Amino acid sequence: MNRPTLNRPTLNRLTLALALSCYASSALAEPLTVEFWHIFGDAKRKGFIDQKAAEFNAKNPDIKVVPVVKGNYSENLQAAILASRQGQPPALVQVFDVGTQLAADSGVFQPVGNVEKTDYGDYLKPVLDYYTLQGKINSLPFNSSSPVLYANRDLIKKAGLNDGALPATYGALLRSCAKIKAALPDAKCITFGASSWFVEQWMAEQGTTLVNNGNGRAARATESNLDSPAAKNIFSFIKKLNDGGFYSFTGKLDDGAGSAAIFTAQKSVFLISSTADLGNQLDAAKQGSYRLGVGLLPIQDGSARNGVVIGGASLWIAKGIPDNVADAARTFALFMTNTANMKEWHKLTGYYPVRKSSVSELRKEGWLDSAAPQTVAFRQLLNTKASPATAGALFGGLLPARQIIQEGLQKVLQGQDVDSVTRDTKAQVDKVISDYNKSLGK
Amino acid sequence: MDTPVFKGRLFPWLLLLPSLMVLAVFLYYPAVQTLRLSATASNLITGNARFVGWENFTDLLRDPSYVQSAALTLLFCALVVSLGLLVSLSLALLASSVRRGARWYRLALIYPYALSPAIAATLWLFLFNPEVGMVNTVLGDLLGIRPRWLDTPGLAFGLVVMAAVWKNVGYNVAFYIAAIQNLPKDVLEAARIDGAWGSRMFWRILFPLLSPMTFFLVFANLTYALFESFALVDILTKGGPVMGSGGATRFLMFRLYTDGIENYKTGFGAAQAVLMFLGVALITLAQFRFAGRRVQYGA
Numbered sequence: 001m002n003r004p005t006l007n008r009p010t011l012n013r014l015t016l017a018l019a020l021s022c023y024a025s026s027a028l029a030e031p032l033t034v035e036f037w038h039i040f041g042d043a044k045r046k047g048f049i050d051q052k053a054a055e056f057n058a059k060n061p062d063i064k065v066v067p068v069v070k071g072n073y074s075e076n077l078q079a080a081i082l083a084s085r086q087g088q089p090p091a092l093v094q095v096f097d098v099g100t101q102l103a104a105d106s107g108v109f110q111p112v113g114n115v116e117k118t119d120y121g122d123y124l125k126p127v128l129d130y131y132t133l134q135g136k137i138n139s140l141p142f143n144s145s146s147p148v149l150y151a152n153r154d155l156i157k158k159a160g161l162n163d164g165a166l167p168a169t170y171g172a173l174l175r176s177c178a179k180i181k182a183a184l185p186d187a188k189c190i191t192f193g194a195s196s197w198f199v200e201q202w203m204a205e206q207g208t209t210l211v212n213n214g215n216g217r218a219a220r221a222t223e224s225n226l227d228s229p230a231a232k233n234i235f236s237f238i239k240k241l242n243d244g245g246f247y248s249f250t251g252k253l254d255d256g257a258g259s260a261a262i263f264t265a266q267k268s269v270f271l272i273s274s275t276a277d278l279g280n281q282l283d284a285a286k287q288g289s290y291r292l293g294v295g296l297l298p299i300q301d302g303s304a305r306n307g308v309v310i311g312g313a314s315l316w317i318a319k320g321i322p323d324n325v326a327d328a329a330r331t332f333a334l335f336m337t338n339t340a341n342m343k344e345w346h347k348l349t350g351y352y353p354v355r356k357s358s359v360s361e362l363r364k365e366g367w368l369d370s371a372a373p374q375t376v377a378f379r380q381l382l383n384t385k386a387s388p389a390t391a392g393a394l395f396g397g398l399l400p401a402r403q404i405i406q407e408g409l410q411k412v413l414q415g416q417d418v419d420s421v422t423r424d425t426k427a428q429v430d431k432v433i434s435d436y437n438k439s440l441g442k
Numbered sequence: 443m444d445t446p447v448f449k450g451r452l453f454p455w456l457l458l459l460p461s462l463m464v465l466a467v468f469l470y471y472p473a474v475q476t477l478r479l480s481a482t483a484s485n486l487i488t489g490n491a492r493f494v495g496w497e498n499f500t501d502l503l504r505d506p507s508y509v510q511s512a513a514l515t516l517l518f519c520a521l522v523v524s525l526g527l528l529v530s531l532s533l534a535l536l537a538s539s540v541r542r543g544a545r546w547y548r549l550a551l552i553y554p555y556a557l558s559p560a561i562a563a564t565l566w567l568f569l570f571n572p573e574v575g576m577v578n579t580v581l582g583d584l585l586g587i588r589p590r591w592l593d594t595p596g597l598a599f600g601l602v603v604m605a606a607v608w609k610n611v612g613y614n615v616a617f618y619i620a621a622i623q624n625l626p627k628d629v630l631e632a633a634r635i636d637g638a639w640g641s642r643m644f645w646r647i648l649f650p651l652l653s654p655m656t657f658f659l660v661f662a663n664l665t666y667a668l669f670e671s672f673a674l675v676d677i678l679t680k681g682g683p684v685m686g687s688g689g690a691t692r693f694l695m696f697r698l699y700t701d702g703i704e705n706y707k708t709g710f711g712a713a714q715a716v717l718m719f720l721g722v723a724l725i726t727l728a729q730f731r732f733a734g735r736r737v738q739y740g741a
Contacts, residue, residue, distance in 0.1 A: 074704050081487055102487045102706070188573070250571050251593030253682045258571055265574040396488075400705045410593065410684045439485050439492075 031064040034329045035090035039076050039313075041069045048348055052336045063328045065092075073313065074399075077103060080318070084108035089318035091329035094142060096313045097130060098398040101216065103316060104133055105396060105440065110319045112330060113137040122339075126384040127310045127354045129391040133217070139314035140333045141354040143345075145276040146308035147192075147201055148377050149298060153291035155269045159183040166270075166295030170237045173270070173298045177246035180269050188248035190241065191263055192272035193256035194409040196402035199234055200309055200393065205299040206230040207306040207385075210393035211433065217388055221395040221433055226405070226426040233300045235408070235418045242413050253406045264288060272297065275377040276312075278350030282373070294373035296380055307384025309392040312351065350374070352381055396440075397432035404428045479712035486706040498713035507688035508697070512721075515668070515693040518603060522667035523660055526607045530614030530659075531652070537615065538622045548619060555612025559670065563677035566605045570678075593683040595690035602678055602691050606671045613666075614659055621655040622648075653737045661729065668722065669695055694718055 036053070040046045046069060053065040070076040073096035080093040085108070095103045103109055113120075113136050120128060120137055127141045149166055156163040159180045167173040177189035192198060203210050208230035211221035225231060241247040248268050250258030256273060263271035264284040273281070278294070285292035299305060315333045317326050335341070342353035343362055353359055359378065362368055368375050384390050395401075408425035412418060448454045480498055484491035502508045537547045554562065569576050570591040578588045591597050625648070633647045649656075672695045675681060681692035681700070694714065702711015 078486060078703075078706070081489075085489065106487045106489065191573075248573050250567075250573065251590055251598070251683060252567070252678070253680045255592075255680075258567070261568075261571060262573045267573050397705075400700075403700070407682070407684050407689075410682060413593070414684065436485075439483055439490055440488060 031062050032325055032328045034063060034065045034092060034325060034332055036065055036067045036092040036094075036329075036332070037070045037076055037080055037090045038067060038094040039070065039073055044348060048345060049336070052341060053332070056332050056335050060328075060331070063332070065328075065332050073099065081106050081108055084318060084320065087320070089320055091318055091321050091325050092333060093316045093318065094313050095139065095316045097309075097311045097392060098402065100131065100133070100138070100314075101394045101396045101398065104138065108319055109139075109316045110326070111136045111138045112140050112315070112317050112333070118330075118334065122355045122357050124310075124352070124354055124356060124359075124381065125386055126307065126381065126390055127352070129386055130310055131314045132391075133394070139316045140330075140337060141310075142313055142315050142333075142337060143276070143349070144310045144312035144352045144354050145274045145350070146310055146352075146377070146380060147198060147272050147297050148275055148380065149295040150263065150271040150273060150277075150281055151293035151295060152263070152266060152269050152285075153293045155180075155184065155187060155266065155290070156293075159269070163293070166293055167298055168296050169298055169301045170233075170240075171301040174237075174240055174244065174246070176269075177241070177244060181245060184269070187266065188262075188268045189246035190270040190272070191248045191259040191268040193254050193259045194249060194406055194413065195254045195256060196405035196409075197311065198272060199231070199405050199409070200311075201297060202234045202237075202299065203230055204309045204389045204392070205297065205306055206233065206303045207387065207389050209389045211395055214388040215391060216394035217391060220437060221393070222437065223433060224401070224426055224429040226408075226429055227422045230300070231422050231426075232418055233303075235412050235422055237300070238409060239412050239418055247413075253403075253410060260284075266290060274350075275352065275374075276350045278374060278377065279348070280350075292373060294376045296376055305383070306387065307390045308380055309390055310352070310381065310384075311392070346374075350377075352377070395433055396436040397429075400432045401429045404432065476712045476715050479709050480716045481713075482709040484707075484709040486708045491709065494709070498710050499717070501710075502713060502717065506686075507692075510686050510688045511692050511694055511697050514599070514690070515695075518599070518606075518671075518691075518693055519664055519667040521603045522606045522610075522671070523663045525603070526610055526614060526663050527656065527659055529607060530611050531618055531656075533611065534615045534618030534622060535648075538619060548615075551615045552612040554609055555616070557609070559609065559673035560677060562609050563605065563674045566601070566674075567678055570601060592679060595683055595685035598679050598683055599690045602671070602674055605674050605678060606667060609671075609674065610663060610666055614663070617655055617659060618652070621652050625651055650738045654739055657729075657733060657737045660733070661726065664725065665722070668693075668718070672696055672699065694721075 036049075038049060040049060046067075049067045053067050056065055057063065068090070070079045073094075076093065077095055077099050080090055083089055084106075089108060093109070111133070123141060127144050128137065131137060131139045131141060151166050153163045160183055161176055161179055167176050173190070180187070180189045200210055203225070208225055208228055209215040210226075211224045213219040213221050215221070238247070248259075248262055249255065250262070252258060259268075259271060260273060260277065260280070262268050263273075264281075266288060271281075281292055296305075297308065315337075317329050317333075321329075337354065339355055339357040339361065342355050342358040345351055346353040346358070346362070347367075353362065359368075359382070368378060404425055408421050411421045411424075479491075481493060481495055482491040483494045483497070533551055537544065537551060540547055557565075570578070572578050572588060572590050572592065575591075577591075582588045589597055591601050629651070630647065633643060638647060671693070675691050675693060675696045676699070679689070679691045681689040681696050683690055695718070698711050698714040698718065701707050701714065
């Protein structure tokens, strides 16, 4: 008979393991579980988060952070809110900038500043401003970025232009485009996704808020400024680019990936895209063996450079969880965004390091040499003037408003005139705002 | 007289119970909830739900952009079903008459169906990128034209139709090939002896014999065009480009998703789901009523 048996050494080892695990579970109380719901499913960024959670768990044996990927931003917020309503909130949630007002109105989160006194002075002010509601720091900045101008320096040279300074205003860009068009029949001047994000940035650069009542921060917004002279400047610029035959895009709304493909195929001299794209762009330039330049986001001629809105996402702490769990969640969030980790995060992805201490350490390491492409992105961030315009718009209907603004851009690209498009766009966005306010019963 | 299979009345219900329970949880309960939600102005995020009666429905039906979406959806469905079945039946007939390597033809024809819709749409997006896509590179070199596939309303609409037809050809071909293989040989032989060839053979013999399969596929393709082509639209065009009072490819399902899921207007989304359900019910009834009679199920 051939009966399977355990040999003695295996049996001994099993007994030992069993004994040890009994000992471990009795000696240590169950660790506090902190679920962290985020949206980074890609290997690079998910890897960073998983690694930081593992480091944190090793250092804090009484806490167990469990990162979970929950689809895109919209789905992540929705899942977190439904889970909260069913009494199972995740302790820590990554919420995108445009969802800030929605998340605040949902009532399932608590301001991060509530949990315990922490010094937030080390965070960069323009970044922190976005997530400060009614004077309270509501969430911790995590992945922050703004748009910059990427340039193919080899093509610029080929077009016979000065490849030293990149155009920093609409006018300078249009003049460069005219020369590029004459010199380079195979490439367009500029590409970027027809995205509302750029319109929001260009409003802020001109010091104009997107919506009234201090961008919805002094009181709830009731109407948009999409027919303001600042907005008309933006739409006119797009029209001039398009009419001149300088602009290239895939035609799909908000298709940043399509524009990046056009730029890396060297079919366009310039690209406007997020600083978070920097890593990919540097890789692509190396592969395509062309020199990459990075410049400030071009703005309206004659306007002061007021700065950019720091977009991205922040970390929110749920309401209705035990205080020690909330504390643990906050401790982890602060750990993941500490000086060293923010430096690493920046080098890995191109997202801004949102702490002053990280920036000064990077500077000491020579990472911010004047020649380095990321210097420009930093200057754009550090020189941003604090104001309601650069703090970013806050209103519940920002998501549908973005769709409407993008459709407005496309109407201009299809040849409609700027005045009627901005008038329509404003009317539609205003309706979204008033519908949202009505849905709150206010 | 029918003799009952089961003695007693309770036993058959007991056997049905597991299925009924699954249906109740995953179908009937959500359906009732959808109906209830459709009469509210509710926002998922803020958790507010205010009873508004018919308001969502009247808002929708009075909104020219919704009416445009509905009309475009009808046109889209009609094109996807008719072109899809025409292409699939032709391909299935051709593939069935091949003698050597028939398996490979079948495999190649069914392959697109095995791709996930998201991957298929991304492939199409790469191919039809107007600036750097393969299609325009070839067209530009050969004919000197570079169509703007994604922001010319007519072309974008056509592109989504083509992609949707292509994506479902594999499914249709698989069913048609099976049906063709099961055709009664004696009938075909008799027709041949009587001198039926070509188009006459097709319209008088093959088409009627295949009508039960066509009848089924019309319905399957209709639900595909209405509901499952969503991923293609989401990735290829995002409902754009702007046309009239909306987008050229903003079909009802895509609209429902943007309003109900992306913009969290749950009640408004639910009302759209109810309207879509009524539409499908109506079309299905009409189909059984009018087309169903003409289906030949044979002896």
